[in-house]
Amino acid sequence: KNEVEQSPQNLTAQEGEFITINCSYSVGISALHWLQQHPGGGIVSLFMLSSGKKKHGRLIATINIQEKHSSLHITASHPRDSAVYICAPFQGGSEKLVFGKGTKLTVNP
């Protein structure tokens, strides 16, 4: 069983739709990162959170430590949001990031 499960693996949406990407993990963590990787390959850190919710522009990330679950939401999606979104919990014990396999999002105009 993978330590990090993301769903869906692929997601296609129309511009303007509300997007939710889910991440479940089985390891004990002290923080969780959401990363964005564009088709060009570069990786950008969107959020690092250890509890509650964070918002940045149209992006919102939430985490429930007890349920070992995090979600990334995109409001009013736009074609430029098309990318792979990667959930990466940070294991406090081993001090390692564990990576999900990513969710490929395509937003059509």
Next chain:
Amino acid sequence: DAGVIQSPRHEVTEMGQEVTLRCKPISGHNSLFWYRQTMMRGLELLIYFNNNVPIDDSGMPEDRFSAKMPNASFSTLKIQPSEPRDSAVYFCASSFNRGTGELFFGEGSRLTVL
């Protein structure tokens, strides 16, 4: 700040050759990570340094891989001898506080071993 700088961006080499990838972390960051990304395995941690000291190299595939961080502003990842299965994108990332600080990634070095 220029961000995390990696070189080369692309490298094509023949099996058996030595490959050296370089990374300059963001000034002031005390943690540096080397990751490898392939289609099959996704992102994997190879090694990370804290205050220039290797903390965990359990992700280094085998003895052909080695990494150094001689000072706070420079790190290398070396593969000797290289093999076709080493073909991947290698990312360097830095942060101020291991995994609980925001991570900044370099643009990656795409390695192709023929």
